[in-house]
Amino acid sequence: xxxxTPPYLRLYRTMQVIRQTEEQLAKxxxxxxxxxxxxxxVGQEAIATGVCAHLRPSDVVFSTHRGHGHALAKGxxxxxxxxxxxxxxxxxxxxxxxxxxxxxxEVGMMGTSGIVGPCILQAAGAGYSxxxxxxxxxxxxxxxDGAVNNGAFxxxxxxxxxxxxxxxxxxxxxxxxxxxxxxYAAGNPTVASRGAAYGMPGIEVDGNDVLAVYEAAKxxxxxxKAGEGPTLIECLTxxxxxxxxxxxxxGYRSREEVEAWKARCPIRRFAEKLxxxxxxxxxxxxxxxxxxxxxxxxxxxxxxxxxxxxPSTAAxxxxxx
Amino acid sequence: MPELTFMKATLExxxxxxxxxxxxxxxxxxxxxxxxxxxxxxxxxxxxxxxRLCDTPICERGFVGMAAGAAMTGTRPIxxxxxxxxxxxxxxxxxxQIAKMQYMSSGRLKxxxxxxxCIGIGHSAATHHSGNYYPLYSHFPGLRVCVPSMAADxxxxxxxxxxxDDPVLFLEHKSLLNIKGQVxxxxxxxxxxxxxxxxxxRDVTVVALTIMVHKSLQAAEILAKEGLSVEIVDPRTVSPxxxxxxxxxxxxxxxxxxIDEAFAxxxxxxxxxxxxxxxxxxxxxxxxxxxNGTFTPTPYSPPLEAAVVPSVERIxxxxxxxxxx
Numbered sequence: 001x002x003x004x005t006p007p008y009l010r011l012y013r014t015m016q017v018i019r020q021t022e023e024q025l026a027k028x029x030x031x032x033x034x035x036x037x038x039x040x041x042v043g044q045e046a047i048a049t050g051v052c053a054h055l056r057p058s059d060v061v062f063s064t065h066r067g068h069g070h071a072l073a074k075g076x077x078x079x080x081x082x083x084x085x086x087x088x089x090x091x092x093x094x095x096x097x098x099x100x101x102x103x104x105x106e107v108g109m110m111g112t113s114g115i116v117g118p119c120i121l122q123a124a125g126a127g128y129s130x131x132x133x134x135x136x137x138x139x140x141x142x143x144x145d146g147a148v149n150n151g152a153f154x155x156x157x158x159x160x161x162x163x164x165x166x167x168x169x170x171x172x173x174x175x176x177x178x179x180x181x182x183x184y185a186a187g188n189p190t191v192a193s194r195g196a197a198y199g200m201p202g203i204e205v206d207g208n209d210v211l212a213v214y215e216a217a218k219x220x221x222x223x224x225k226a227g228e229g230p231t232l233i234e235c236l237t238x239x240x241x242x243x244x245x246x247x248x249x250x251g252y253r254s255r256e257e258v259e260a261w262k263a264r265c266p267i268r269r270f271a272e273k274l275x276x277x278x279x280x281x282x283x284x285x286x287x288x289x290x291x292x293x294x295x296x297x298x299x300x301x302x303x304x305x306x307x308x309x310x311p312s313t314a315a316x317x318x319x320x321x
Numbered sequence: 322m323p324e325l326t327f328m329k330a331t332l333e334x335x336x337x338x339x340x341x342x343x344x345x346x347x348x349x350x351x352x353x354x355x356x357x358x359x360x361x362x363x364x365x366x367x368x369x370x371x372x373r374l375c376d377t378p379i380c381e382r383g384f385v386g387m388a389a390g391a392a393m394t395g396t397r398p399i400x401x402x403x404x405x406x407x408x409x410x411x412x413x414x415x416x417x418q419i420a421k422m423q424y425m426s427s428g429r430l431k432x433x434x435x436x437x438x439c440i441g442i443g444h445s446a447a448t449h450h451s452g453n454y455y456p457l458y459s460h461f462p463g464l465r466v467c468v469p470s471m472a473a474d475x476x477x478x479x480x481x482x483x484x485x486d487d488p489v490l491f492l493e494h495k496s497l498l499n500i501k502g503q504v505x506x507x508x509x510x511x512x513x514x515x516x517x518x519x520x521x522x523r524d525v526t527v528v529a530l531t532i533m534v535h536k537s538l539q540a541a542e543i544l545a546k547e548g549l550s551v552e553i554v555d556p557r558t559v560s561p562x563x564x565x566x567x568x569x570x571x572x573x574x575x576x577x578x579x580i581d582e583a584f585a586x587x588x589x590x591x592x593x594x595x596x597x598x599x600x601x602x603x604x605x606x607x608x609x610x611x612x613n614g615t616f617t618p619t620p621y622s623p624p625l626e627a628a629v630v631p632s633v634e635r636i637x638x639x640x641x642x643x644x645x646x
Contacts, residue, residue, distance in 0.1 A: 060393075060394055062390065093425060093426065093427060094427040096424065096425055096427060097425050101425045103425060103426040103427070103429065103430065105393070105426060105429050105430050106429070110390075110393055110394075110430070111422070111425065111426065111430075113418075114417075115413065115417050115418075117386075118386050118389070118413070118414060118417070118418050120386075121382075121383055121385075121386025121387050121389070121390060121414065122386060122387070122389050122390030122393065122418070123390060124383075124386075124387050124390060125386065125387035125388060125389060125390025125391040125392075125393075125394070125398075126390040126391065126393065126394040127390075128346075128375075128387060128390070128391050128396070128398075129390070129391045129394040129395050129396040130394065131372070132344070132346055132372055132373070132391075132396055133344070133395060133396065137394075139390065139394070151380075151382060151383075152382065152383065152386060154380075154383075155378075155380040155382060155383025155384075155386075156383055156386065156387070158378060158380070158383070159377070159378065159380070159383055159384065159387065162378070163375075315462075316428070317423055317424050317426075317427050317428035318423070318424050318462045318463055319423065319463065319465075319487050320423060320428070320431055320432075320485065320486030320487050
């Protein structure tokens with residue numbers, strides 16, 4: 001049954017899980033526990049949370065290099081995520097992937113990716129499967145503003161539109177492709193308006209407002225399941241940490257700009273709204289925060305104590321047989 | 322056993338598998354009502370409908386990328402790309418996504434994608450419709466690469482591919498599409514990684530690929546009249562490669578030449594040579610030779626085009642030279 005009112009506390013909890021796990025990962029990166037890249041999702045939590053709140057395990061998500069939030073919101077545990085970044089056998093990809101290859105098909109997490117663009121095509125392909133199989137599942141692609149100038153965006157959205165596929169295209173416009181400003185890289189700097197080019201709705205929402213994302217995704221999923229085709233949703237947001245942990249951050253943007261966006265923190269904003277509108281109490285939110293904190297501490301310990309993968313398995317699963 | 326053309330044999334295999342498995346669908350340009358540029362899907366649109374015979378816009382990267390997502394979610398896409406040259410636009414989707422997905426997901430995702438289309442030089446097709454790409458694809462772990470030369474093998478390998486959970490490149494030399502052969506009716510599966518001895522002989526082992534199998538057979542007939550006995554091995558799949566059958570043949574003949582229309586550098590012949598030197602050095606009575614297509618983009622004009630492909634005469638001479646070593 002579709003929920004008539006948003007699950008406020010569940011949304012708040014998911015955003016807390018993402019934020020606290022990311023902050024833990026940032027600390028772990030400084031300690032040298034993460035061996036490769038670590039692209040955090042801090043500042044963008046409302047988007048994965050608002051979209052994935054509608055998804056069942058059979059609905060599938062295809063993600064980007066900045067995908068920890070998508071994995072967590074889709075149901076990967078902080079323990080499995082942290083262990084993966086630590087390269088441990090207990091990680092969600094058994095230590096084969098790290099930050100950019102998080103897989104958990106059991107919960108519909110079909111992978112983060114080191115390549116910008118393919119997730120759009122894969123979400124369209126999943127939509128094609130679901131249409132052929134006559135299931136009511138949806139395929140969701142999350143991607144950044146950097147992906148919308150890539151050919152995959154054009155080809156994927158066009159095909160999803162002509163076949164009316166049950167796919168959602170969620171653009172997280174955090175305004176920089178690594179360090180290149182979107183306003184420099186795009187002849188048409190409004191992503192949502194590009195929906196018209198493919199004959200699909202293009203919706204612009206405040207990506208730091210979890211309820212706005214939640215409502216937009218709800219409408220898009222209803223449309224997809226009704227056989228009316230895909231929707232493009234542009235979520236305007238900002239990452240408040242560097243592109244990747246350990247990188248400098250002020251060669252291309254100012255401290256003032258980052259501070260201004262930190263003040264628009266999606267979690268704090270949501271908490272204030274919940275309390276102001278008596279949808280939750282300060283104590284309820286504090287309790288959630290504390291529970292999540294305990295879970296992340298436990299996840300960190302689990303990951304640190306997990307075994308390394310067996311080197312003799314380095315070339316298993318190359319083929320099915 | 323009925324005699325069918327290579328192309329009709331694949332159509333028979335495809336039709337049988339689509340009847341058996343409703344999760345199979347085909348995507349490509351003109352593969353719907355048109356039935357495919359090479360009639361690879363002739364009649365299937367009326368039988369299976371538009372969703373399973375899906376005509377695409379001209380966006381190879383897009384629909385190959387979609388095939389990855391479809392395969393990850395329970396269906397079995399066939400990408401019919403007409404000419405293998407066309408999917409170079411989608412090479413990232415093949416190499417970075419399709420080939421790596423099973424591994425990166427620790428085997429939890431399967432990748433049953435069949436990528437089929439024509440390769441090879443001929444018919445003045447010129448350089449954007451003439452490439453042989455199997456050495457490239459054979460380089461990457463995660464892909465299977467089929468290069469049938471006979472009608473029966475084409476059907477049997479296609480059916481095996483459509484029951485495999487691995488991604489398969491199924492590459493059909495366009496000069497083979499109308500050759501005929503005896504093709505078993507119904508269930509006929511040819512395993513991957515199993516070469517065929519297409520002619521038995523004593524004096525020399527010829528490993529030939531796709532169209533070169535037929536040219537080598539013609540050369541062997543000429544040489545037989547000269548008293549030379551040529552054994553011809555058709556690997557049928559180059560990934561996996563059945564090196565054991567090649568080694569057994571070389572053990573018998575003591576001589577090896579690889580005849581391949583594809584370019585020599587970093588090619589299948591070089592790899593076979595290295596493997597035979599490594600594992601069969603003591604069996605060799607002469608250096609290993611290769612005869613390849615000329616290392617150049619493919620020209621259009623018939624005399625230029627003919628000059629870049631190993632001919633029956635050149636193959637026969639190369640074999641004579643090797644036996645004389």
